[in-house]
Amino acid sequence: MEIHDNAVPIKNTINSVSPKPFVKWAGGKTQLLPELTSRVPRTFQRYYEPFLGGGALFFSLQPENAFLSDINAELINVYRVVKNNVEKLIASLRQHVYEESYFYAIREVDRSLEYVTWSNVEKASRLIYLNKTCFNGLYRVNSKGHFNAPFGDYHNPKICDPENLRACSQVLQNATIRTRSYLCIERHLQKGDFVYFDPPYAPLNPTSNFTNYSKDGFRRENQEALRDLCVRLDKKGVLWMLSNSAAPLILELYSEYNIELVEALRAINSKAGKRGKIKEVIVRNYD
Secondary structure, three states: OOOOOOOOOOOOOOOOOOOOOOOOOOOOOHHHHHHHHOOOOOOOOOEEEOOOOOOHHHHHHOOOOEEEEEOOHHHHHHHHHHHHOHHHHHHHHOOOOOOHHHHHHHHHHHHOHHHHHOOHHHHHHHHHHHHHHEHHHOOOEOOOOOEOOOEOOOOOOOOOOHHHHHHHHHHHOOEEEEEOOHHHHHHHOOOOOEEEEOOOOOOOOOOOOOOOOOOOOOOHHHHHHHHHHHHHHHHHOOEEEEEEEOOHHHHHHOOOOEEEEEEEEOOOOOOHHHOOEEEEEEEEOOO
16 A cells, blocks of 8 residues: 555644643654654554554544553553543642652552542542653553652653643544553454554663563563564554564564664663664554
């Protein structure tokens, strides 16, 4: 299928604010959007994004029929709350304060029995607050699934962004949102659908293997299972695009498909000196 340089599905322009990700996510694609949108199929039926994260491509495309999913239940809860209870969420976010002892008190709540009594709005508000005020905006959990990123040193973090949250809520009205493994979407996909895969990246070296977006991580066997899924979807006539690191494993797994190298900015690293441009790949099963 041919690709038009700037072709994307028709956007809803009722809201004067263009929606953008309301959480910062490791591996987020905001700075790669020009590379991604220029490679989106000219036409497709339904849009699927099973590694949702910050949802940068979704918010850019604003597809009219979308299925969004992620294995991270806390993240999916935030999306559902933004979709269905955005005003209550805004009110809750306005109650938070940027202060270190308060941050750690909020962070530790998920270790207690109290957390199970919190409403979905309160849980969503907590995640956004921690995301906006933790070190480097890094969502990270330990083996028990507890958020464990430390307090961040900022001048005046924007904990609540009402205009963007409302814009995101409007776009999400056209989306189905589920807590699902990427493997669960296969039975729903049909010929002509489009899937954007943005999995946790394969490590470029033994010291760059951050995969703790969920307590179970994302390992070589998961990368291989994803490739096998892509092979099956290709045979089914489903269009897909995938982002990943330029690791030898990824180049080998997708050698039969259209692989392009692009430059991306490494924005999340504990050491500022190790942030910079690196090579990533965009893989497609169409031209």
